[in-house]
Amino acid sequence: xxxxxxxxxxxxxxxxxxxxxxxxxxxxxxxxxxxxxxxxxxxxxxxxxxxxxxxxxxxxxxxxxxxxxxxxxxxxxxxxxxxxxxxxxxxxxxxxxxxxxxxxxxxxxxxxxxxxxxxxxxxxxxxx
Amino acid sequence: xxxxxxxxxxxxxxxxxxxxxxxxxxxxxxxxxxxxxxxxxxxxxxxxxxxxxxxxxxxxxxxxxxxxxxxxxxxxxxxxxxxxxxxxxxxxxxxxxxxxxxxxxxxxxxxxxxxxxxxxxxxxxxxxxxxxxxxxxxxxxxxxxxxxxxxxxxxxxxxxxxxxxxxxxxxxxxxxxxxxxxxxxxxxxxxxxxxxxxxxxxxxxxxxxxxxxxxxxxxxxxxxxxxxxxxxxxxxxxxxxxxxxxxxxxxxxxxxxxxxxxxxxxxxxxxxxxxxxxxxxxxxxxxxxxxxxxxxxxxxxxxxxxxxxxxxxxxxxxxxxxxxxxxxxxxxxxxxxxxxxxxxxxxxxxxxxxxxxxxxxxxxxxxxxxxxxxxxxxxxxxxxxxxxxxxxxxxxxxxxxxxxxxxxxxxxxxxxxxxxxxxxxx
Ligand SMILES: Cc1ncc(COP(=O)(O)O)c(C=O)c1O
Numbered sequence: 001x002x003x004x005x006x007x008x009x010x011x012x013x014x015x016x017x018x019x020x021x022x023x024x025x026x027x028x029x030x031x032x033x034x035x036x037x038x039x040x041x042x043x044x045x046x047x048x049x050x051x052x053x054x055x056x057x058x059x060x061x062x063x064x065x066x067x068x069x070x071x072x073x074x075x076x077x078x079x080x081x082x083x084x085x086x087x088x089x090x091x092x093x094x095x096x097x098x099x100x101x102x103x104x105x106x107x108x109x110x111x112x113x114x115x116x117x118x119x120x121x122x123x124x125x126x127x128x
Numbered sequence: 129x130x131x132x133x134x135x136x137x138x139x140x141x142x143x144x145x146x147x148x149x150x151x152x153x154x155x156x157x158x159x160x161x162x163x164x165x166x167x168x169x170x171x172x173x174x175x176x177x178x179x180x181x182x183x184x185x186x187x188x189x190x191x192x193x194x195x196x197x198x199x200x201x202x203x204x205x206x207x208x209x210x211x212x213x214x215x216x217x218x219x220x221x222x223x224x225x226x227x228x229x230x231x232x233x234x235x236x237x238x239x240x241x242x243x244x245x246x247x248x249x250x251x252x253x254x255x256x257x258x259x260x261x262x263x264x265x266x267x268x269x270x271x272x273x274x275x276x277x278x279x280x281x282x283x284x285x286x287x288x289x290x291x292x293x294x295x296x297x298x299x300x301x302x303x304x305x306x307x308x309x310x311x312x313x314x315x316x317x318x319x320x321x322x323x324x325x326x327x328x329x330x331x332x333x334x335x336x337x338x339x340x341x342x343x344x345x346x347x348x349x350x351x352x353x354x355x356x357x358x359x360x361x362x363x364x365x366x367x368x369x370x371x372x373x374x375x376x377x378x379x380x381x382x383x384x385x386x387x388x389x390x391x392x393x394x395x396x397x398x399x400x401x402x403x404x405x406x407x408x409x410x411x412x413x414x415x416x417x418x419x420x421x422x423x424x425x426x427x428x429x430x431x432x433x434x435x436x437x438x439x440x441x442x443x444x445x446x447x448x449x450x451x452x453x454x455x456x457x458x459x460x461x462x463x464x465x466x467x468x469x470x471x472x473x474x475x476x477x478x479x480x481x482x483x484x485x486x487x488x489x490x491x492x493x494x495x496x497x498x499x500x501x502x503x504x505x506x507x508x509x510x511x512x513x514x515x516x517x518x519x520x521x522x523x524x525x526x527x528x529x530x531x532x533x534x535x536x537x538x539x540x541x542x543x544x545x546x547x548x549x550x551x552x553x554x
Contacts, residue, residue, distance in 0.1 A: 010551075021477050022477075022478065022479045045490075
């Protein structure tokens with residue numbers, strides 16, 4: 001194993017931290033079109049995503065839940081990415097898209113944190 | 129407080145090759161011995177010596193080499209039994225604590241009937257909960273005794289929940305999250321007064337303090353080799369011999385039989401009856417070497433050292449604002465384990481709604497930030513989710529100590545914890 005494997009880049013970049021401390025779209029929603037929850041058994045993180053969908057478009061999105069900085073920031077950034085977008089965009093979204101929006105490299109364990117909101121989002125649009 | 133440990137940690141560290149590694153150019157500060165311990169040269173050498181000079185299948189060959197391998201395996205059993213005050217014929221080799229507890233749940237569980245009860249505690253590891261849940265299929269009820277606010281077992285609740293239907297009492301000797309040392313001697317007495325068998329999960333006690341099965345009134349004691357300097361894949365189930373004899377085998381196959389006919393078999397004597405298939409001889413030999421190593425330090429000294437470190441850690445971490453420590457504050461009642469959380473952070477920098485509620489810095493972030501200084505702690509639910517629910521937290525960070533840790537490690541932990549809020553700018 002190379003030393004590189006153990007070099008810890010600081011994943012707590014200001015962009016991530018800003019989304020952690022002041023998450024966008026945080027809070028619940030009355031009468032959402034769809035509401036889905038999910039959790040990460042490894043760390044006990046839980047997240048709920050609320051979507052209001054009109055004419056196949058995400059007109060509003062919110063989330064609640066607690067977790068680590070990575071899972072919170074990722075939910076904040078993801079909800080920003082999809083707000084106002086077509087359902088087709090959400091369905092076509094890939095893990096890589098979220099990762100490049102986060103702009104950090106994550107270890108396998110922390111990837112699970114980053115993808116929690118992504119998984120819940122994919123689940124919530126699967127019925128449309 | 130004493131300022132010097134009873135153990136010569138500098139010398140001990142030299143016995144552990146892995147501690148010479150540098151990670152990120154830093155000295156590893158390994159504080160996760162509750163999960164698994166590092167291995168001394170003596171254990172590694174014993175395993176190499178076994179493979180280089182004695183390897184053969186055991187209990188089978190007539191040739192000299194096989195007899196020598198069998199002899200090593202059986203001598204290891206005797207040595208390990210001796211370590212906990214037990215005769216070799218009540219020592220069953222298994223893979224780990226989990227397997228030992230599953231063995232009892234299966235084989236002793238066969239003797240239970242609908243309406244019988246099993247009494248345990250809310251501070252158990254999943255391995256002392258899930259196997260018992262299997263028995264609910266046949267109508268056996270699982271009952272949990274609660275804890276006090278200080279993380280000790282609530283004895284009133286425990287006594288209130290034991291009754292004539294209680295057939296098994298199963299309790300961890302030391303909690304892997306709270307560090308609580310349970311008064312197993314007393315619990316064992318209460319269990320026996322009700323006619324129940326008493327099982328002790330010794331995963332976190334046998335490695336860290338003197339344990340004698342006769343003193344603690346245990347009918348069964350389970351522990352893992354890898355948590356006491358030994359290799360992974362070897363563990364021990366001690367069982368009272370007459371009880372082991374009354375139980376059905378756990379798995380069937382070679383080694384555990386005396387006669388096999390087409391439609392029926394006879395079992396081997398205890399303990400081989402419970403050791404189906406080729407055993408982990410390397411593991412037994414390695415664990416025996418680990419026991420020798422621990423014995424040379426003296427288990428009273430090991431316990432004394434950890435008590436000294438944990439009181440120093442309680443004092444240092446206790447002085448940090450925002451940190452909540454779980455478990456007993458009294459080092460007499462606590463093993464070398466400290467779980468903690470940053471709770472109720474009300475920084476001006478955070479989202480209004482989060483600030484009102486007061487956020488918890490997630491243990492995963494704490495562990496990641498500590499790792500930047502090569503301080504290795506565990507974060508998560510520690511396989512004790514019912515306890516996490518009881519404490520009303522999703523997870524905790526946990527530091528644990530062993531013979532190769534010293535005050536410098538506690539200081540490194542303290543310093544790294546001091547950086548967490550800065551890294552998160554919170
Ligand atoms: C108290 C306790 N019991 C049981 C276990 C399970 O040990 P193993 O995984 O070696 O079976 C552990 C390990 O973390 C433990 O701390």
